[in-house]
Amino acid sequence: MAKKVRKRGEIKRKLLHKYRLVILNESTFEEKISFKLSRLNVFVTGSLCIIGLIGLTTLLIAFTPLREYIPGYSSTKLKKQATELTYKTDSLVRTLNYTNRYLDNVRMVLRGDIENNEINRDSLFERFKLDPSTVDLTPIKEDSLLRAEVALEDKYNLFERNVNSTILVFFPPLSGTISQAYDAEKKHYAVDVVAPRETPIKAVADGTVIFAEWTADTGHVIIIEHKDGLLSVYKHNGSLNKSQGDIVTSGEVIASVGNTGELTTGPHLHFELWNNGTPVNPTDYIDFK
Structure with missing residues (x-):
């Protein structure tokens, strides 16, 4: 027991034993700075410095852009x-x-191709078509009263207009003789209109030019995009008056009749009309005479 007490006292004495740290001038041995230290003071001071450095490093990493240079952070x-x-x-x-x-x-x-995987719209309509025999179409009293009220209001409505706004009125691009009509079976999805060279070609409706370039087969070609998914195509032109991205109005001159391209036999306009990726007969909508 006495040995343990003596050992503890010796450790305590060594920790608290004072040492003197002196900084001397090497030439004159003049004392410049001196410190009184003990082992305990050195240990506590070193520990505090290490803890401070760790805390400062943590703050720099957490609150400065330096953290972005740490891998994985x-x-x-x-x-x-x-x-x-x-x-x-x-x-x-x-x-x-x-x-x-x-x-x-x-x-x-x-x-001049048509998509092979076309959706059969008739089959879709047939699929969702209701059988009238399964629906009770007998008008109720409230429906009859409403119809009579609406009919009375319309009778004296001076501003009533029976106009279908969904129908586009097309301007003839060119007046002339049709040398080859639209024929889907022969994959001729256009009408060829014969006219003298340099005859102005006009836009059939308001729209935006989405293509105005030269092609080897069809010469100068211009394509105009109209509303409701309609495209009008003008091929074999002698020259083009519009560029891609231009906005045109109905009846505005966009090109002139020519005989450009390999697939042509004389001055004419090869005109196509497409509706949502499907060609339609232009003569159903436009009178070329």
Whole structure:
């Protein structure tokens, strides 16, 4: 027991034993600075310095941009930028897919092809068509009263207009003789209108020019996009008056009659009309005489 007490006292004495740290001038041995230290003071001071350095380093990493240089650590700003870039990339992919489909439709119009996988609209209508025999069509009293009230109001309505706003009125692109009519069986999805060279060709309706270039087969070609998914195509032109992206109005001159391209036999206009990717007979909507 006495040995343990003696040992503890010796340890305590060594920890508290004073030492003198002196800084001397090497040439004159003049004392410049001196410190009184003990082992305990050195241990406590060193521990506090280490703890301070750790705390300062932690603060620098947590509240300064230095944390971004630590491998595996990502800041909130970087996460936000990554999320925004992900959304932008997704939007760009969707836009690119839409643009590719749009360009495929334009190429299809230029080649005069029809999509093989067409949806049979008649079969869709047949599928969802209701059987009238299963529906009770007997008018109720409230319905009869409402019909009578509406009929009375319409009788004295001076501003009533019976106009179907969904019907487009097309302006004739050219007046002339049709040398070859529309024939879907022979894959001639257009009408060929013969006219003298340099005769002005006009836009059939308001729209935007989406293609105005030269092609080897059909010469100078211009395609105009109208509302409701309609496209008008003008081929074998002698010259073009409009460029891609131009906005045109109905009846505005867009080109002139010519004989350009390999697939032509004389000055004429090869005119096509497409509705949502399907060619339609232009003579059903336009009088070329």
